[in-house]
Amino acid sequence: MARTLARQHRSLGDADFLALARNTLARADKQLAYELLRARPSALSAATLADVRHFAKGMADWNDVDCFGCFVAGVAWRVGRISDREVALYARSRDRWRRRAALVATVPLNSKSRGAISPEGDARRTLAVCTLLLDDRDDMVVKAMSWALRELAKRDPPAVRAFLGTHGQRLAARVRREVLTKMTTGRKSAPTR
Numbered sequence: 001m002a003r004t005l006a007r008q009h010r011s012l013g014d015a016d017f018l019a020l021a022r023n024t025l026a027r028a029d030k031q032l033a034y035e036l037l038r039a040r041p042s043a044l045s046a047a048t049l050a051d052v053r054h055f056a057k058g059m060a061d062w063n064d065v066d067c068f069g070c071f072v073a074g075v076a077w078r079v080g081r082i083s084d085r086e087v088a089l090y091a092r093s094r095d096r097w098r099r100r101a102a103l104v105a106t107v108p109l110n111s112k113s114r115g116a117i118s119p120e121g122d123a124r125r126t127l128a129v130c131t132l133l134l135d136d137r138d139d140m141v142v143k144a145m146s147w148a149l150r151e152l153a154k155r156d157p158p159a160v161r162a163f164l165g166t167h168g169q170r171l172a173a174r175v176r177r178e179v180l181t182k183m184t185t186g187r188k189s190a191p192t193r
Contacts, residue, residue: 002035015046025055034067037075041115044072047081056090059097062140069104070114077125078108078117084125091132096140102129103144110151121155127163134170145171146178146188153183 009020017040025033033055037043055072059065073090076082091102106129108114110121126148133141153160160179168176181190 002032002039005032005036006039013046014040014043017043018046018051022051022054030058030064031067034064034071038067038071041071041075044075044081045079047076049082049086052076052082052086056098056101059095059101061097062100065097065100065140066104069101070107073101074105074108075115077105078115078122084128087125087129088132091129096138099133099136099138100140100144103133103141103148105129106148107151110148110155112154116155119155121152123152123156123159126152127159130163131167134167137172142172142174146175149175149179150182150188153179157183 005020006017009017012020017036021033021036021043024036037055052073056068059068073082073087077084077087087102087105090098090105093099093102106122106126108116109125110116116122130145130148133145136142136145149160149163160183164171164176164179178188182188
């Protein structure tokens with residue numbers, strides 16, 4: 001549905017398309033609003049900090065957070081519409097979903113399929129967020145930490161190895177295991193026998 005709507009509204013400029021997504025969100029169709037921005041990420045080049053914060057309101061489950069992180073915050077961060085400081089605020093939040101969102105927002109910085117620009121990814125910003133959440137043991141955050149590091153490892157394995165060497169003992173065992181397995185086998189988990 002989002003792709004169809006994006007095609008139907010392809011003549012809109014980025015700011016007007018962003019307004020379409022905001023209006024969709026206002027009609028309480030959060031998933032469709034996120035998917036509209038996934039279908040046309042360039043619309044986020046017109047976003048303000050207030051827009052991004054508006055899309056973050058009411059995140060209360062895994063799906064909301066991952067869509068917000070991948071399709072809104074991460075893209076807005078990559079194109080300079082939100083700052084490192086804003087993402088750090090998510091990472092320092094008491095709300096588990098905002099902490100997860102900080103890590104998920106690193107995925108578009110490093111994932112080719114999510115529009116990453118640099119062939120090396122963005123180790124500086126990714127590892128800064130990971131460092132803020134090293135000791136977090138909330139399962140949703142731990143899983144996102146693993147995802148963020150595995151995504152960066154595809155682009156910059158030396159940076160991830162160095163990070164694990166420095167901080168590995170503070171990371172959850174699951175993160176160490178999944179990231180090291182990904183780096184050695186190319187898979188998230190070791191094959192079962």
